[in-house]
Amino acid sequence: MKKFLLSGLISMLFVSLAVAQEFKKQPTTITPLSITEFEVKDKNGNTKTVNLKGKKFVVVSVSEPGSDGKSYAVDEDGTVWWQDDIASGAQGHETSTGIFPVLVKRRYHMSATHPSANGVNNMDFEILFTQDGQALHLGHTKMLSHGCVHVGQKDIAAMFKWVDMKTKIVVLRGYYGQFLNKELKSFQNDIKAYNKSH
Numbered sequence: 796m797k798k799f800l801l802s803g804l805i806s807m808l809f810v811s812l813a814v815a816q817e818f819k820k821q822p823t824t825i826t827p828l829s830i831t832e833f834e835v836k837d838k839n840g841n842t843k844t845v846n847l848k849g850k851k852f853v854v855v856s857v858s859e860p861g862s863d864g865k866s867y868a869v870d871e872d873g874t875v876w877w878q879d880d881i882a883s884g885a886q887g888h889e890t891s892t893g894i895f896p897v898l899v900k901r902r903y904h905m906s907a908t909h910p911s912a913n914g915v916n917n918m919d920f921e922i923l924f925t926q927d928g929q930a931l932h933l934g935h936t937k938m939l940s941h942g943c944v945h946v947g948q949k950d951i952a953a954m955f956k957w958v959d960m961k962t963k964i965v966v967l968r969g970y971y972g973q974f975l976n977k978e979l980k981s982f983q984n985d986i987k988a989y990n991k992s993h
Contacts, residue, residue: 821892825967827854830974831873833965835894845894848873852963853931853954855944856971857883857890863972866931866946868957875975877957879950883966884929885939895924895964900955918943920955924964931964 822838831848849871856863858881868877884890901921922931927942931954934945944966946954 819889823892825892827971852965854971855966857968862968863970880936882936882939882945884942888941890942890966891925892966897960897962899923920951922958
């Protein structure tokens with residue numbers, strides 16, 4: 796009986812440790828300062844500010860606790876014109892944090908590392924942004940990935956068409972949506988002011 800209870804307690808301990816496991820800390824930290832400005836801190840604590848004003852970029856706020864679980868398309872004048880739900884890397888397969896170039900765009904693609912069992916392409920609308928295969932692509936937004944960013948079917952085609960080879964991909968942990976809310980409030984205030992003057 797004691798062995799049975801002891802093995803049960805040990806099993807419960809391992810299960811609770813597995814549940815308590817957190818997402819891995821990333822070597823680079825990206826903190827949004829405004830719609831277009833980001834503080835980038837590397838693993839050695841070196842900090843720099845990157846301003847992407849004048850460039851097209853996509854911000855991915857990963858689907859982890861303390862983040863939005865969304866991507867945002869920002870055009871050259873700093874206007875957030877699109878947002879969508881995403882799913883990013885699961886525990887142990889976290890999506891890398893950083894500011895990345897677009898390396899490859901492929902309309903049709905199958906993962907070489909995780910091929911689909913039925914032979915159907917599983918990474919269509921691929922926008923590759925890391926050398927180790929992380930990409931934005933068509934995927935289920937309720938299923939975490941092996942490190943890629945899943946974008947839903949209603950959103951990925953527009954994103955794929957809009958993104959070009961000069962577009963930057965900003966992946967961060969934390970909230971970015973507050974800047975969209977500020978922009979919307981500013982726009983609403985501009986409309987009210989216009990309506991009062993006319």
